[in-house]
Amino acid sequence: MLSRILSEDFPRSKTLTALLLVIVVSLALGPFLFDGIRAFTTLGMICVFIMVVAAYDLMLGYTHIVSFAHTMFFGIGAYGVAMAVDGMGNSFGAVLVGIIGALAVSFVLSLLLGLLSLRVKAIFFALVTLAVAFAFLSLVTQLYNITGGEDGMRVRVPRELGPAFRPFENSLPGIDVPTLLKGLLTQPWNIGQVWQEATFEVRFNGRNVMYYVLVAMATGVFLFLLRLVNSPFGRVLQAIRENEFRAEALGYRTVVYRTAVVILSALVATLAGAGFALINRYVNPENTLNFELMVFILLMCVIGGMGTLYGAIVGSTLFILAQNYLQDLLGWVGQYTAGIPLVENLLGEDHWLLWFGVLFVLSVYFFPAGVVGQLRIWALQRRNRKSPPPSGPEAEPVAQT
Amino acid sequence: MSSEQAVLETRDLTINFGGHVAVNRVSCQFHKGTLTSIVGPNGAGKTTWFNLISGQLKATAGQVLLNGEDLTGLTAARRADKGLGRAFQLTNLFPNLTALENVRLAVAARHHIGHVFWQMASHRRDLTDRAMEYLTRVNLANRAGYLVSGLPHGDQRKLEVALMLALEPEVFMFDEPTAGMSVDEVPVILDLIADIKKQQDKVILLVEHKMDVVRSLSDRIVVLHNGELVADGEPAEVIASPVVQEAYLGASPDQQPEVAHG
Numbered sequence: 001m002l003s004r005i006l007s008e009d010f011p012r013s014k015t016l017t018a019l020l021l022v023i024v025v026s027l028a029l030g031p032f033l034f035d036g037i038r039a040f041t042t043l044g045m046i047c048v049f050i051m052v053v054a055a056y057d058l059m060l061g062y063t064h065i066v067s068f069a070h071t072m073f074f075g076i077g078a079y080g081v082a083m084a085v086d087g088m089g090n091s092f093g094a095v096l097v098g099i100i101g102a103l104a105v106s107f108v109l110s111l112l113l114g115l116l117s118l119r120v121k122a123i124f125f126a127l128v129t130l131a132v133a134f135a136f137l138s139l140v141t142q143l144y145n146i147t148g149g150e151d152g153m154r155v156r157v158p159r160e161l162g163p164a165f166r167p168f169e170n171s172l173p174g175i176d177v178p179t180l181l182k183g184l185l186t187q188p189w190n191i192g193q194v195w196q197e198a199t200f201e202v203r204f205n206g207r208n209v210m211y212y213v214l215v216a217m218a219t220g221v222f223l224f225l226l227r228l229v230n231s232p233f234g235r236v237l238q239a240i241r242e243n244e245f246r247a248e249a250l251g252y253r254t255v256v257y258r259t260a261v262v263i264l265s266a267l268v269a270t271l272a273g274a275g276f277a278l279i280n281r282y283v284n285p286e287n288t289l290n291f292e293l294m295v296f297i298l299l300m301c302v303i304g305g306m307g308t309l310y311g312a313i314v315g316s317t318l319f320i321l322a323q324n325y326l327q328d329l330l331g332w333v334g335q336y337t338a339g340i341p342l343v344e345n346l347l348g349e350d351h352w353l354l355w356f357g358v359l360f361v362l363s364v365y366f367f368p369a370g371v372v373g374q375l376r377i378w379a380l381q382r383r384n385r386k387s388p389p390p391s392g393p394e395a396e397p398v399a400q401t
Numbered sequence: 402m403s404s405e406q407a408v409l410e411t412r413d414l415t416i417n418f419g420g421h422v423a424v425n426r427v428s429c430q431f432h433k434g435t436l437t438s439i440v441g442p443n444g445a446g447k448t449t450w451f452n453l454i455s456g457q458l459k460a461t462a463g464q465v466l467l468n469g470e471d472l473t474g475l476t477a478a479r480r481a482d483k484g485l486g487r488a489f490q491l492t493n494l495f496p497n498l499t500a501l502e503n504v505r506l507a508v509a510a511r512h513h514i515g516h517v518f519w520q521m522a523s524h525r526r527d528l529t530d531r532a533m534e535y536l537t538r539v540n541l542a543n544r545a546g547y548l549v550s551g552l553p554h555g556d557q558r559k560l561e562v563a564l565m566l567a568l569e570p571e572v573f574m575f576d577e578p579t580a581g582m583s584v585d586e587v588p589v590i591l592d593l594i595a596d597i598k599k600q601q602d603k604v605i606l607l608v609e610h611k612m613d614v615v616r617s618l619s620d621r622i623v624v625l626h627n628g629e630l631v632a633d634g635e636p637a638e639v640i641a642s643p644v645v646q647e648a649y650l651g652a653s654p655d656q657q658p659e660v661a662h663g
Contacts, residue, residue: 007521232517232528243496246493249487249489250481252515
């Protein structure tokens, strides 16, 4: 059963399995495990970016297509919903029209981009996508009459997805895990009180409903892509990654496959963008179309591990956590280092971006194949030390380094 | 020329690399059940001619016909699909996939299921079984689960041949299939070629430098020199002909010892 759902593509490393379980449980029970609006926003962003990064990994990790237009498709989804709701009122019909319209626009644009890869290869293709993405960004900024320009747009979501909607009469019980852990570490003799401090009331509202819609979307998209990469189609993509010339010589029309991947990836990004607009309720060029965002997506993909798909979950979680909480962590460490010259300065909250960078350098150094790829390599090496190398017909292939 | 229609034909096939004519108006017909060796010194245009036939290069002029159908405008992928099988001179595989996966990709290409995205690749027993058959035929069954990048050169050469077998083509094009193989591995490939020949309904083209191999397997030898077809006929007759002695053996003295012992 599990094997069918995961398309037989298991984490293949105990550490990774544990890590994924923690992430998945945290996301699934998120609103009941983490108190506060900031935690809620972070959870939502992780769900959105799991989709975005998984779709990007399909292109980059599985097919070796480098595209910088991924945020464009994300933005099309976000603005599609925002504009539809703006024009037609906050009904589910409007949301649906927005999503379908955005998917249609993305389909046409990605088809054109995909066909372009017939003529323009590798780095040149990447540059063309970059140019297209920038053109789109400036278009959105210029057309402020309909897009709000730099100011962006507020998204008036349907009532059922907003804070006013209350599906349950009573509030539900929640337990704030960070508070609990902190209490257990600092005053374990006081369990009763710690527990009481950690419990909170979850006022389950429409935003939580939207969050669970996102969780469902991310789950669906992820499992679909997992099946896709383990299908005969996915194998052809890997063949194109490994040796496009040879794939062509075997009779695969590689342009068709590449185009299909570009389109699919664009559609998923669009869908994720629509989800983003509905949970964030505000879109502007900076949070949907910015080139910085594109680089972040690339980083999440690389940090998680290219060509693993699970890397999308690990990469987006680690990245978004670091982005949102590194500053807090530094502030907390800063309490204890205050007064020590130089260290005090280096660990200042204002320098979080520096440490952000240091973290990446370290992660690339110690996890050259990405977190997922490296954990798998280590697990495989451990197994090989115990038993001889693979010999069965379906022995597991080693992750790409 | 036999009266039955040729399976494969090149008509005045020419390619011009910015002034250098690598293949010059080569016309040749190939019939069912025959093995033709293509010989000539290095740089004679043998591999280029192969590339023109299988579509890796676009001809400047001339045509390639398969069973009378003009393939000249088609891509390599379409030509492979039509039945032109090609094994490459320099090993050309999918390095970070297993040997089994490499062959399975060829089987999937042959059966047109590359677009299937809803099934598990590993659940297609039919593909796996077939792929294992071909691996067995080239003596690689025990290497199925190995990544290709970790296989020794000889095994990679065999796998290259297995990929072509899996395409079940009508025309087999071997480009120095035994190059770089150890002496005890060579017979596996030669037996395979002999097997295909026995089926009587395939066309086999073989580029090979080892004269003993050429002599023992060929029904016919075609000699290329400076991109031109300079001799064509029965093996014994071609090898003895003065034009070959001069063009092929004379131009490339380092080939002579091989001929002497073959």
